[in-house]
Amino acid sequence: MNPILECRELVKHFPASIALAGVNLSLNRGRIVGLLGPNGSGKSTLIKLANGLLTPTMGKILIDGNAPGIESKKIVSYLPERTYLNDWMRVSEMIAFFKDFYENFDDKKAYEMLTRLNINPKDKLKTMSKGTKEKVQLILVMSRQADLYLLDEPIGGVDPAARDYILNTIISNYSENATMVISTHLIADIEQVLDDVVFISQGQIVLSSSVDEIREKQGKSIDGLFREVFKC
Amino acid sequence: MLSKLLKYEYKATARIFVPLYIALLVFSIINRFFLSYETNNVFLSIPLVIGKLSYAMLIIAIVVLSLVIMIQRYYKNLLSEEGYLMFTLPVRSRDHIISKLVVSFTWNIATIVLVIGSLMILLVTPENLVMIKEALTQAWNEIQPVFGSNVFLIGLELAALMIVGFICSILMIYTAISIGQLVTKHKLLGSFGAYIGLNFITQTVSSIMVAIAGFASPGIFDSATPPIWFIHAILLGSAVMSVVFCVGYFIVTNYILTRKLNLE
Amino acid sequence: MTWELKSDRPIYLQLVEQLELDIVSGRYQPGDKFPSVRDLATEAAVNPNTMQKALAELEDLELLYTQRTSGRFVTEDVEKIRQVKEKLARQQLELFFDNMRKLGLSQEEIVSLLHTITKEKSE
Numbered sequence: 001m002n003p004i005l006e007c008r009e010l011v012k013h014f015p016a017s018i019a020l021a022g023v024n025l026s027l028n029r030g031r032i033v034g035l036l037g038p039n040g041s042g043k044s045t046l047i048k049l050a051n052g053l054l055t056p057t058m059g060k061i062l063i064d065g066n067a068p069g070i071e072s073k074k075i076v077s078y079l080p081e082r083t084y085l086n087d088w089m090r091v092s093e094m095i096a097f098f099k100d101f102y103e104n105f106d107d108k109k110a111y112e113m114l115t116r117l118n119i120n121p122k123d124k125l126k127t128m129s130k131g132t133k134e135k136v137q138l139i140l141v142m143s144r145q146a147d148l149y150l151l152d153e154p155i156g157g158v159d160p161a162a163r164d165y166i167l168n169t170i171i172s173n174y175s176e177n178a179t180m181v182i183s184t185h186l187i188a189d190i191e192q193v194l195d196d197v198v199f200i201s202q203g204q205i206v207l208s209s210s211v212d213e214i215r216e217k218q219g220k221s222i223d224g225l226f227r228e229v230f231k232c
Numbered sequence: 233m234l235s236k237l238l239k240y241e242y243k244a245t246a247r248i249f250v251p252l253y254i255a256l257l258v259f260s261i262i263n264r265f266f267l268s269y270e271t272n273n274v275f276l277s278i279p280l281v282i283g284k285l286s287y288a289m290l291i292i293a294i295v296v297l298s299l300v301i302m303i304q305r306y307y308k309n310l311l312s313e314e315g316y317l318m319f320t321l322p323v324r325s326r327d328h329i330i331s332k333l334v335v336s337f338t339w340n341i342a343t344i345v346l347v348i349g350s351l352m353i354l355l356v357t358p359e360n361l362v363m364i365k366e367a368l369t370q371a372w373n374e375i376q377p378v379f380g381s382n383v384f385l386i387g388l389e390l391a392a393l394m395i396v397g398f399i400c401s402i403l404m405i406y407t408a409i410s411i412g413q414l415v416t417k418h419k420l421l422g423s424f425g426a427y428i429g430l431n432f433i434t435q436t437v438s439s440i441m442v443a444i445a446g447f448a449s450p451g452i453f454d455s456a457t458p459p460i461w462f463i464h465a466i467l468l469g470s471a472v473m474s475v476v477f478c479v480g481y482f483i484v485t486n487y488i489l490t491r492k493l494n495l496e
Numbered sequence: 497m498t499w500e501l502k503s504d505r506p507i508y509l510q511l512v513e514q515l516e517l518d519i520v521s522g523r524y525q526p527g528d529k530f531p532s533v534r535d536l537a538t539e540a541a542v543n544p545n546t547m548q549k550a551l552a553e554l555e556d557l558e559l560l561y562t563q564r565t566s567g568r569f570v571t572e573d574v575e576k577i578r579q580v581k582e583k584l585a586r587q588q589l590e591l592f593f594d595n596m597r598k599l600g601l602s603q604e605e606i607v608s609l610l611h612t613i614t615k616e617k618s619e
Contacts, residue, residue: 014494015416032543048495051320055491073322084316086309088244100236101321164541171537174544192507192542212506212546221503 002065004029004148004179005050009059012045012203019045021203022059029147030176032193034222035183037200038230043183044081046200047150051078064147074103077146081153083133085125091136092121098140110143117165131158138166142173149173149180155189167193188223197222199229233323237331242338244309245301249339252294253346259287260350267354287354291347298343302336306406311413315495325489329406329482336402382460389467396474403481404430410488434477441473499540507542511550512557514540519559519570520581530560530568 005027012020020042027033035043048054049061052068063072085094091114098105114121117135125133138154151170155163170180171193182190191211199207206229214225266280310318310328318328356364376383408430412423445466501510518524530551531539537547551568554560558576562568571577596606 030545032545053316053319053493053495055493070322070324073320076320078316078320080316082313082316084313086244086314086317088247097240100239101233101323167541168538171541171544172534174534174537188503191503192501192540192546195543195545211543212508212549215504215506219504223503 001029002062003027004064005181006062006065007046007059008062010046010049010056010061011058012042012049012054013057019203020049023200023203023205025198025205025208027179027181027196029179031195032170032174032180032182034187034190034194034197035181035200036185036187036197036222036226038185041200042203043200044152045203047078047152047181047183050148050150051076075147077141077144077149079137079141079149079151079154081156083130083137085133085137087126088124090122090124091119094125094136094140095121095143098143102144104145106143106145110139113139113143113169131162134158135162135165138169142169145175147178149178151180151182153184154182155184155186163189187226188221191222194222199226201230233321234327234331237323237327238334241305241331241335245305245335245339248297248301249294249342252290252297253342256287256290256294256346256350257353259283259290260353263287264354291350294343294347298340301339302332302402303405303409305336306332307409310489311409311495313495315493319489319493319495326482326486328489329485332406333399333402337399340398340402382464386463386467389464389471393467393471393474396471396478400474400478400481403478403485404434407481407485407488410485413494414488414492416494430481437477438470438473441469445469499542501540501542508546508549508553511540511542511547512553515550515554516557516559516580516584519554520577520584524570526570526574526577527572528570529566530570532567 003026005025007023007025010020010023010025012018023042023046035046037043045054049056050063050068052073061068063076066072089097095107095110098110099107111121114136117139119132119136119139125136128136134157141149141151154170155166158166167190170182174180182194184190194211196210197207197214198205211222214220214222218225220228263283266283308314310332319325405427408427409423411426412419412421415422499511499514501507524530530536533544533547533551536551537544540547551560555562555568557580558573559571559580560568561571593606601609
């Protein structure tokens with residue numbers, strides 16, 4: 001079986017900076033992985049490359065053995081840090097939109113989650129608060145039966161109750177066939193949900209390990225190790 | 233996938249254009265009635281003036297909006313935040329370009345048709361109709377003998393040239409916007425600069441082509457009307473050149489969207 | 497029920513301890529059907545893989561068994577459960593005695609104190 005995400009000497013240059021300086025990574029299916037690193041470490045760049053929103057300067061990135069393209073976009077579900085939904089649609093229209101373009105979109109599930117969060121599908125996105133829009137985005141992303149979920153800062157800027165709900169959604173949507181990559185710097189909150197962690201700093205992977213290994217061998221929490229590794 | 237993109241693009245734009253078109257038609261009907269009322273009473277003439285003013289403003293608004301929406305849809309939907317949604321859809325970049333192009337083209341044509349239609353509603357009376365018919369017949373009688381049986385062909389070529397030219401100008405705008413977004417710090421300036429640059433290139437190439445055509449056929453401008461074959465050549469040549477430009481713009485835009493995309 | 501999980505020890509070990517407790521205390525009776533991995537993971541707010549590992553450990557300890565088509569069940573071996581209960585109780589008592597000795601109490605003082613407190617508790 002192909003690893004679901006693979007990076008081989010992945011390099012990404014921007015006019016003003018080097019975002020990724022030779023990343024080698026291999027993620028298998030059925031894992032919940034934390035992509036952890038300080039701001040500007042390259043987390044978002046890596047995720048955008050996996051989505052085909054950026055093209056590599058050098059090296060390769062492969063989703064289930066394929067370069068990012070139409071086939072990979074069908075099986076990757078992406079939650080960006082910002083809200084990316086258009087204003088003029090209602091929630092129900094957005095659901096119809098996703099259903100139209102993605103074969104593996106489960107609209108029943110989406111409606112269930114909306115009900116549970118007391119969001120009215122007939123509401124226009126324009127009228128919603130930022131927090132509610134973020135929840136709608138999460139619902140749309142998690143209602144897809146994807147092979148790779150890329151969540152960029154899913155719990156940043158969200159109240160604790162919503163945070164619990166998001167973690168709950170992540171756990172209950174887990175499938176042995178899929179992998180979730182959660183990029184965040186709020187580590188203590190999600191530690192117990194992670195299988196593996198990848199520490200990234202200045203465009204390079206500094207650590208890649210399972211959570212249990214770190215706790216057993218180093219007797220620390222991931223949060224503790226992170227603070228050590230990235231001490232200012 | 234392209235048909236789905238078209239569907240959503242139409243939905244997104246129709247909600248702006250259709251109400252405006254309806255308003256335009258309503259106002260042209262209203263104003264037509266108003267035209268038959270002349271009054272010296274100040275109070276009664278207020279609605280008349282408002283009606284005429286609104287109508288004029290509506291036409292201007294619709295025409296301007298056609299251009300503004302065309303630019304805004306491309307920029308906002310593809311190259312700003314919504315781009316995160318659009319470019320993660322399992323859809324080729326070229327389909328994004330084509331869908332925006334087709335829909336922009338449609339609304340621009342619709343605007344032209346509707347503005348002419350509304351003017352006709354406003355102004356056409358049985359007497360006018362006769363006058364228009366006479367003017368058209370007269371024009372036809374003057375043109376026909378000059379071009380002979382080629383009239384229809386030339387008409388077709390002219391229409392094709394205008395359509396291709398139109399598509400070309402839309403694609404040129406898209407390309408300028410795409411090039412602009414490559415310039416990280418000043419995207420707006422970059423787009424404007426690119427537009428001016430592309431315009432310049434187009435004009436230069438066209439002028440060169442016309443000059444070449446002129447030199448290649450000496451004595452062509454000696455007679456009052458150039459020979460038929462020359463006219464065909466000019467029209468077809470221009471059309472072909474436009475097509476080449478269209479293809480060029482499309483390739484450049486597609487390249488930028490696939491390889492040089494950098495959403496913030 | 498709250499799952500209190502410390503962050504510096506492997507989670508699956510803590511889950512094993514918590515579930516052992518649930519079984520010996522009677523929250524799950526012998527022969528009861530155990531909830532699914534997904535449900536337990538959601539309840540504990542942990543990674544399903546981690547919960548899976550914990551459940552596998554409990555199977556190794558023979559507190560749970562899997563019936564291929566019907567799922568996981570608590571063992572019906574009451575003796576086994578009693579043994580685990582005793583093991584856990586002993587662990588607590590060892591800890592208790594250690595702490596009492598640290599306070600400087602002798603064996604007799606410990607036993608006498610235990611009697612007094614037990615009487616108080618039954619009143």
